[in-house]
Amino acid sequence: MQFAEQGPLARVAARILATTPREAKDAALHAMADALDGARPAVLRANAEDVRRAEDSGTSGAMIDRLRLTDARIDGMVSGLRQLASLADPVGDVVRGWTNANGVEVRQVRVPLGVVAIIYEARPNVTADAAGISLKAGNAVLLRGSSSAASSNAAVVEAMRAGLEKAGLPQDAVQLVTGGREVTAELMAARGIVDVLIPRGGAGLINAVVEGAKVPVIETGTGNCHLFVDATADLDMALEILVNAKVQRPSVCNAAETLLVHADAAEAFIPKAVAAMAELGVTVHAEERFAGVAGEAAVVAAVPEDFTEEWLSLDLSAKVVDSIDEALEHVQRHTTGHSETIVTGSLASSRRWTAEVDAAAVLVNASSRFVDGEQFGFGAEIGISTQKLHARGPMGLSEMTSTKYVVVGQGQVRA
Amino acid sequence: MQFAEQGPLARVAARILATTPREAKDAALHAMADALDGARPAVLRANAEDVRRAEDSGTSGAMIDRLRLTDARIDGMVSGLRQLASLADPVGDVVRGWTNANGVEVRQVRVPLGVVAIIYEARPNVTADAAGISLKAGNAVLLRGSSSAASSNAAVVEAMRAGLEKAGLPQDAVQLVTGGREVTAELMAARGIVDVLIPRGGAGLINAVVEGAKVPVIETGTGNCHLFVDATADLDMALEILVNAKVQRPSVCNAAETLLVHADAAEAFIPKAVAAMAELGVTVHAEERFAGVAGEAAVVAAVPEDFTEEWLSLDLSAKVVDSIDEALEHVQRHTTGHSETIVTGSLASSRRWTAEVDAAAVLVNASSRFVDGEQFGFGAEIGISTQKLHARGPMGLSEMTSTKYVVVGQGQVRA
Numbered sequence: 066m067q068f069a070e071q072g073p074l075a076r077v078a079a080r081i082l083a084t085t086p087r088e089a090k091d092a093a094l095h096a097m098a099d100a101l102d103g104a105r106p107a108v109l110r111a112n113a114e115d116v117r118r119a120e121d122s123g124t125s126g127a128m129i130d131r132l133r134l135t136d137a138r139i140d141g142m143v144s145g146l147r148q149l150a151s152l153a154d155p156v157g158d159v160v161r162g163w164t165n166a167n168g169v170e171v172r173q174v175r176v177p178l179g180v181v182a183i184i185y186e187a188r189p190n191v192t193a194d195a196a197g198i199s200l201k202a203g204n205a206v207l208l209r210g211s212s213s214a215a216s217s218n219a220a221v222v223e224a225m226r227a228g229l230e231k232a233g234l235p236q237d238a239v240q241l242v243t244g245g246r247e248v249t250a251e252l253m254a255a256r257g258i259v260d261v262l263i264p265r266g267g268a269g270l271i272n273a274v275v276e277g278a279k280v281p282v283i284e285t286g287t288g289n290c291h292l293f294v295d296a297t298a299d300l301d302m303a304l305e306i307l308v309n310a311k312v313q314r315p316s317v318c319n320a321a322e323t324l325l326v327h328a329d330a331a332e333a334f335i336p337k338a339v340a341a342m343a344e345l346g347v348t349v350h351a352e353e354r355f356a357g358v359a360g361e362a363a364v365v366a367a368v369p370e371d372f373t374e375e376w377l378s379l380d381l382s383a384k385v386v387d388s389i390d391e392a393l394e395h396v397q398r399h400t401t402g403h404s405e406t407i408v409t410g411s412l413a414s415s416r417r418w419t420a421e422v423d424a425a426a427v428l429v430n431a432s433s434r435f436v437d438g439e440q441f442g443f444g445a446e447i448g449i450s451t452q453k454l455h456a457r458g459p460m461g462l463s464e465m466t467s468t469k470y471v472v473v474g475q476g477q478v479r480a
Numbered sequence: 481m482q483f484a485e486q487g488p489l490a491r492v493a494a495r496i497l498a499t500t501p502r503e504a505k506d507a508a509l510h511a512m513a514d515a516l517d518g519a520r521p522a523v524l525r526a527n528a529e530d531v532r533r534a535e536d537s538g539t540s541g542a543m544i545d546r547l548r549l550t551d552a553r554i555d556g557m558v559s560g561l562r563q564l565a566s567l568a569d570p571v572g573d574v575v576r577g578w579t580n581a582n583g584v585e586v587r588q589v590r591v592p593l594g595v596v597a598i599i600y601e602a603r604p605n606v607t608a609d610a611a612g613i614s615l616k617a618g619n620a621v622l623l624r625g626s627s628s629a630a631s632s633n634a635a636v637v638e639a640m641r642a643g644l645e646k647a648g649l650p651q652d653a654v655q656l657v658t659g660g661r662e663v664t665a666e667l668m669a670a671r672g673i674v675d676v677l678i679p680r681g682g683a684g685l686i687n688a689v690v691e692g693a694k695v696p697v698i699e700t701g702t703g704n705c706h707l708f709v710d711a712t713a714d715l716d717m718a719l720e721i722l723v724n725a726k727v728q729r730p731s732v733c734n735a736a737e738t739l740l741v742h743a744d745a746a747e748a749f750i751p752k753a754v755a756a757m758a759e760l761g762v763t764v765h766a767e768e769r770f771a772g773v774a775g776e777a778a779v780v781a782a783v784p785e786d787f788t789e790e791w792l793s794l795d796l797s798a799k800v801v802d803s804i805d806e807a808l809e810h811v812q813r814h815t816t817g818h819s820e821t822i823v824t825g826s827l828a829s830s831r832r833w834t835a836e837v838d839a840a841a842v843l844v845n846a847s848s849r850f851v852d853g854e855q856f857g858f859g860a861e862i863g864i865s866t867q868k869l870h871a872r873g874p875m876g877l878s879e880m881t882s883t884k885y886v887v888v889g890q891g892q893v894r895a
Contacts, residue, residue, distance in 0.1 A: 080812070084835050163857065169846050171856060178868050179838070256690070260868050275671070276694050281869045302891035309893035397495070419886045420499050423594070431584050431889025440894065441586060441885075442578065453593050453675050453882035454696045455870040467868035470856075471834045474846025476717035478724035479855065 068251050071207065071240050072258035075180045078235040079205040083156075083177050089234065090201055091150035097200075097228030098146040101193060104224035105139055111220035112189065119213055132187045132214055142193035142221070145445075149197045152444040155463040156203045169474040175466045177203030179260035182242075182252055183447075184209040184274060186266035189217035195265075196225055196239045198447050202465035205235075207259065209242045209252055219243075253278040260467075261455075265448050268375075283456060285448035286425075288318035288403030289375045290433050293392045293418070295409035296329035302430060303330075303408040304337055309432040310406065312345045315379050318449060319404050319436045322375050323382040324349075325392045331358050331385050338383075339363045347379045354385040372399050389414050393421050400424055402451045404433040425451055425458040483666045486622065486655050487673035490595045493650040494620040498571075498592050504649065505616060506565040512615075512643030513561040516608060519639035520554055526635035527604065534628055546602045547629055557608035557636070560860075564612045567859040570878040571618045584889040590881045592618030594675035597657075597667055598862075599624040599689060601681035604632035610680075611640055611654045613860050617880035620650075622674065624657045624667055634658075668693040675882075676870075680863050683790075698871060700863035701840075703733035703818030704790045705848050708807045708833070710824035711744035717845060718745075718823040719752055724847040725821065727760045730794050733864060734819050734851045737790050738797040739764075740807045746773050746800050753798075754778045762794045769800040787814050804829050808836050815839055817866045819848040840866055840873035 082090075101108070112134040119129050155175050162172035181204045183195045192208055199206035210218040218241055226236040242248060253262060253274060261281050264274035268287045275284050292310055294303045310321035326334055335358040342349050343363065349355075350371045351364035364383070371382040372395075386392045396405055406428040407418040419427045426436040436459065438446020443461030450456045456464035497505075516523070527549040534544050570590050577587035596619045598610045607623055614621035625633040633656055641651040657663060668677060668689060676696050679689035683702045690699055707725055709718045725736035741749055750773040757764050758778065764770075765786040766779035779798070786797040787810075801807045811820055821843040822833040834842045841851040851874065853861025858876030865871045871879035 080836075080838070083838065165850075165855070165857065169850055173873075176838075279691050281697075281867060283869070299891065305891065305893055313894055415888075419888075421495075423495070423498065423591075424884065426885040426887055428887040429889065430891055431887055432893040434894035435580075435584055435887060435889075435892070436885070440580070442580070452696060454698070457882050458588075458885045467872050469839065470841040470851070470873045472841055472843040472846055472850060473830075473834075474844065474850075476714065476720065476845055477850070478720055478847040479728055479849035 068242055068244065068248050071242060072180075072255055074237040075205040075207055075240060076258060078237040079177065079179045081235050082200070082203045082205060082238055083179070085203065085234065087154040089232070090154065090203070093200065093229055093232035093234045094146050094150040094197060096232040097197070097225045098143045100224040100228035100231065101139070101146065101221065102143045104220065105136070108139060108217065108220040108224065109134060111216035114216045115214050124213070128187060132189065132217070134189055134217060138190055142190050145194055146197045149201045149445055152201065152462060154201065155466050158463070160468055167477050169472060169477050172471045173468050174471055175463065176469050178465060178467050180205050180207065180258060181465065182207040182209065182255070182259045182262045182280070184249065184252070184262065184264045184266070184270065186211050186270060187213055189214045189221060191265060192218045192221045193225065194445075195447065196222070198445050198462065198465060200238055201445070202462050204465060205238045207240055207242050207252065209249060215243065250277070253280065256280055263448060283448070283450050283460070284452040286318045286403050286451040287375055287401045288320070288451070289322050289373070289399055289401045290319060290404045290406070291323045291325060291396050291400065292321045292406045292408070292433070293325040293396070294327060294330055294334055295389060295407055295411060295414050296327040297410035297414065298330060298408040299410060300330065300334050300337070303334060304341060306406065306408055306430070306432050307338060308341055308345065310434055311342070311347060311381055312379070313434055316377050318375070319433045320377070321381070321406070321433060323372060323384070323399070325384055325386050325395060326355065327389070327392070328385055328387050331355075335359050342381060345379070347381050350380060350382045352384040355383045358385070375401070389417060393417070396422055403449065404428060404436040406431070406433050425449065483657055483659065483663050486657060487595075487670055489652040490620040490622055490655060491673060493652040494592065494594045496650050497615070497618045497620060497653055498594075500618065500649065502569040504647070505569065505618070508615065508644055508647035508649045509561050509565040509612060511647040512612070512640045513558045515639040515643035515646065516554070516561070516636065517558045519635065520551070523554060523632065523635040523639065524549060526631035529631045530629055539628070543602060547604070547632070549604055549632060553605055557605050560609055561612045564616045564860055567616065567877060569616065570881050573878070575883055582892050584887060584892050587886045588883050589886055590878065591884050593880060593882050595620050595622065595673060596880065597622040597624065597670070597674045597677045597695070599664065599667070599677065599679045599681070599685065601626050601685060602629055604629045604636060606680060607633045607636045608640065609860075610862065611637070613862050613877065613880060615653055616860070617877050619880060620653045622655055622657050622667065624664060630658065665692065668695065671695055678863060698863070698865050698875070699867040701733045701818050701866040702790055702816045703735070703866070704737050704788070704814055704816045705734060705819045706738045706740060706811050706815065706821065707736045707848070708740040708811070708822045709742060709745055709749055710804060710822055710826060710829050711742040712825035712829065713745055713749075713823040714825060715745065715749050715752070718749060719756060721821065721823055721845070721847050722753060723756055723760065725849055726757070726762060726796055727794070728849055731792050733790070734848045735792070736796070736821070736848060738787060738799070738814070740799055740801050740810060741770065742804070742807070743800055743802050746770075750774050757796060760794070762796050765795060765797045767799040770798045773800070790816070804832060808832070811837055818864065819843060819851040821846070821848050840864065
């Protein structure tokens with residue numbers, strides 16, 4: 066189907082979902098989970114086609130790993146849909162309310178956004194996650210997956226639509242948008258059809274969407290996350306946090322990318338940190354002064370770009386700073402506004418860090434790996450916003466809603 | 481000064497404002513008010529130049545009225561700044577917070593947006609209002625007024641910057657952006673400099689900004705507002721609300737533009753409504769069936785476009801519908817998502833209207849003129865958002881903020 070036809074169908078579905086009560090949405094989520102579970106052979110077959118095509122075209126092993134569906138991954142998709150059914154419905158929440166002096170009652174109430182479009186890269190499990198989260202929050206979703214996962218996505222969407230139909234909700238609440246690059250452009254320009262567009266993927270995709278879209282966008286996150294070890298830091302704690310933030314899952318946006326060490330802690334901390342990194346296979350890209358303390362042989366020399374981009378790999382940029390001011394200055398210049406951490410024993414440093422660093426999350430004495438919808442207890446996450454409008458940080462179900470004002474009088478007019 | 485220089489200066493100012501406590505911001509608002517009051521002769525002189533230029537170029541009387549500053553209007557600007565000082569500061573509010581099972585404390589805290597850009601049309605009093613609201617919420621502001629008000633805006637901004645300096649806050653917290661159309665394009669593309677861009681003005685301006693901007697935009701409102709008189713409406717109440725919503729201030733976005741009357745109320749309501757409109761100088765543009773009840777001589781024949789755009793004048797489109805379904809269908813097709821009103825005695829109709837109409841405000845038995853920041857008790861308003869992201873409906877101080885997550889642990893790492 067052409068996108069030009071899909072958009073209006075999504076709007077009709079969104080209008081129905083907007084007044085669909087939680088019970089019916091939860092039943093549909095379970096029906097979608099059942100259908101996906103039942104379609105397992107077809108989904109695995111479709112995925113095998115995608116994987117074969119990727120292998121034939123020489124795609125990297127890491128990319129193929131992200132593309133590949135296994136029984137365990139399908140289990141995850143199925144249980145993800147069921148878990149969404151167990152979460153509270155944000156729609157209908159009264160955010161605030163008051164009664165004016167003239168007796169007019171005003172209530173600000175959560176409502177769905179309407180039609181959500183998601184542009185994402187290879188992982189086919191995003192197809193089920195994004196559809197489930199959108200539906201739970203009462204939104205119709207237009208899913209624009211990558212062409213490399215086309216067969217997998219089509220099979221997953223077909224199963225979910227069958228589930229929706231069985232549950233008596235409109236199938237067009239979940240649609241896969243297919244076609245060439247021109248369709249992405251249509252989606253980004255679809256004012257009046259798309260209420261919000263969320264890109265999920267690498268910096269290239271996100272920049273292209275933010276630059277090109279005419280519909281409202283939520284920018285999700287590249288994370289050039291810093292870890293600053295202050296003069297007064299507990300150095301054992303600092304080391305444990307460094308290891309966790311860098312190594313636990315280096316490919317994600319909340320992993321540490323740059324280590325800043327206060328000069329007063331350098332002699333005591335740097336040799337231990339470098340040894341731990343070496344043991345875990347992390348290459349340290351060190352500025353001159355850091356390298357001087359570490360020993361030239363233990364690190365590689367950093368180039369300026371090492372401090373401006375996220376590694377997403379077992380690499381770490383490292384630098385010595387003379388003061389918290391210099392650390393704040395460095396972060397201010399290089400932050401992508403995701404998650405920035407200080408390890409300190411000083412109340413004053415802690416306060417300056419949390420007040421002055423401008424990021425979605427500012428952390429004191431904790432790993433940046435906690436900046437995550439699941440860790441925040443949201444139960445589901447559609448991404449981590451690094452912009453300041455609408456949602457900043459991990460986005461759960463309530464970030465997938467808007468509000469409306471319901472104003473009730475008994476004939477009042479304005480004087 | 482070139483915009484390329486102004487942007488970085490605004491960012492530096494924003495960084496300072498982000499940690500400036502309420503006391504200092506309030507003192508600056510009073511200093512700005514004092515300075516503006518003291519600069520009255522210079523501001524009036526500058527405004528006289530703008531008015532003369534506008535008259536020479538044949539600008540309409542209504543436009544010149546919007547452009548003209550008087551002592552009373554300057555009083556309004558001065559007292560507006562002082563009133564902002566009396567309002568609560570949204571910055572630092574804890575929106576929500578919790579402690580994770582592992583003892584990590586998470587708090588979502590309101591912070592300024594950063595650098596706000598506002599593109600607006602003729603009225604020079606917006607210059608003071610927008611600067612004051614931005615400053616109170618801790619933001620630096622880039623003001624892009626119209627060239628027709630260039631001298632007035634420059635004089636107002638000069639006074640406010642003098643006030644900022646006297647109060648010890650950075651002057652660059654308030655900057656006027658001047659230059660040709662290419663500067664507007666620069667402003668709209670200034671990613672990394674501008675955190676949010678708010679267009680205030682007519683539909684043409686707003687569309688141009690929404691289509692062209694690469695920075696996040698809040699779309700403020702055109703209002704093709706409907707008033708539906710249901711079969712069970714109290715007709716005296718309906719008439720009073722109609723008169724208020726249409727006539728009290730026809731040029732604003734929350735004024736009624738289209739009247740829908742349930743067929744069962746048509747005979748009793750339409751003649752009275754048409755007589756009242758005639759008496760108040762309102763031209764009724766009626767569909768055939770409405771005209772049949774009103775009498776052809778009392779109305780003019782509506783053309784289809786009468787139902788798609790806002791009049792902003794003493795004109796009203798009018799139509800008979802057979803059911804609330806037809807009314808909902810009409811509103812769904814023609815709403816600009818601003819404020820939509822039902823007058824009804826039916827609980828069921830009231831509920832369907834508030835649940836099914838997709839707009840920033842849905843009203844029952846009250847005038848749409850109440851949809852306004854002042855009427856909502858916000859104390860200040862930067863505009864009325866008709867988009868669904870970030871803010872929907874009247875935007876007060878808290879809508880001029882973002883949030884950040886402050887995460888504090890005692891060394892916790894992710895398992």
